[in-house]
Amino acid sequence: MPGEKIQLTEADITTLQADAIVNAANNSLLGGGGVDGAIHRAAGPELLTQCRTLGCCPTGEARITKGYRLPAAWVIHTVGPVWHGGAQGEPEMLARCYQSCFALAREYGLRTIAFPAISTGVYGYPKAEAARIAVHEARRVMAENKTLAAILFVCFNRDTRLAYEKALAEKP
Numbered sequence: 001m002p003g004e005k006i007q008l009t010e011a012d013i014t015t016l017q018a019d020a021i022v023n024a025a026n027n028s029l030l031g032g033g034g035v036d037g038a039i040h041r042a043a044g045p046e047l048l049t050q051c052r053t054l055g056c057c058p059t060g061e062a063r064i065t066k067g068y069r070l071p072a073a074w075v076i077h078t079v080g081p082v083w084h085g086g087a088q089g090e091p092e093m094l095a096r097c098y099q100s101c102f103a104l105a106r107e108y109g110l111r112t113i114a115f116p117a118i119s120t121g122v123y124g125y126p127k128a129e130a131a132r133i134a135v136h137e138a139r140r141v142m143a144e145n146k147t148l149a150a151i152l153f154v155c156f157n158r159d160t161r162l163a164y165e166k167a168l169a170e171k172p
C-alpha cells in the first residue's frame with residue numbers, strides 16, 4: 001500500500017528505482033545466477049570491475065557499489081547463508097545480512113531500499129522463515145532510522161509474495 005513504510009511488490013528488482021537494491025551474492029562477489037546474475041547483466045560490466053576491487057565478502061556481511069546502468073543509484077551486495085536444516089546458525093546469519101545492509105543504508109543516508117528474498121533461491125532457505133526474519137529486521141530498523149522512508153520487499157513469484165504477506169500479518 002502506498003504510504004506504508006514496508007511494502008511488497010512482485011517485480012524484477014533490476015527495474016526498480018530505489019536508492020539501493022540489494023543483491024543476494026556469494027562470497028566471491030563476482031556474480032552468479034539468480035538475482036545476482038540479473039543485477040550484473042542489467043548494471044553492465046562496470047559493476048563487475050568495481051566488485052573485483054572489493055575482495056571476498058563473508059556470509060552475513062555487506063558491501064556497497066554504484067548501480068551503473070541500473071535505475072537504482074547503489075547496489076548493496078550481501079551474502080546469505082546456505083540452508084543446512086536451520087540448526088547451523090542460519091537464522092542469525094540471515095538476520096545479520098539484513099542488519100549489515102541497513103548499516104550501509106544509514107551510512108549512505110539512503111531513503112529507499114529494495115530487497116530480494118535473500119537465500120531463498122539457490123541457497124535453499126525456506127521462504128516462510130526467511131520472510132519472517134526479513135520483516136522482523138525491517139520493522140526494527142524502521143523504528144530507529146528516521147531517514148529510511150521505505151523498505152520494499154521484491155517477490156519474484158507468488159509463493160514468495162504469500163510468505164511475506166503472512167509474515168507482515170503476524171504481530172511484531
Ligand code: AR6
Nearest residue numbers: 012013024026032033034035036038119120121122123156
Ligand atoms: N528480481 C527479484 N528477485 C529475484 C530475481 C530478480 N530479477 N531473480 C531471482 N529472484 P537467488 P540465493 C529471487 O538464487 O538463494 C547466486 O548464484 C529468487 O526467486 O538469486 O541467496 C549467487 O551468486 C529468490 O526468491 O539467491 C549465489 O551463489 C531470491 O531472489 C547464490 O545464487 C534469491 O534467490 C545465492 O543464492
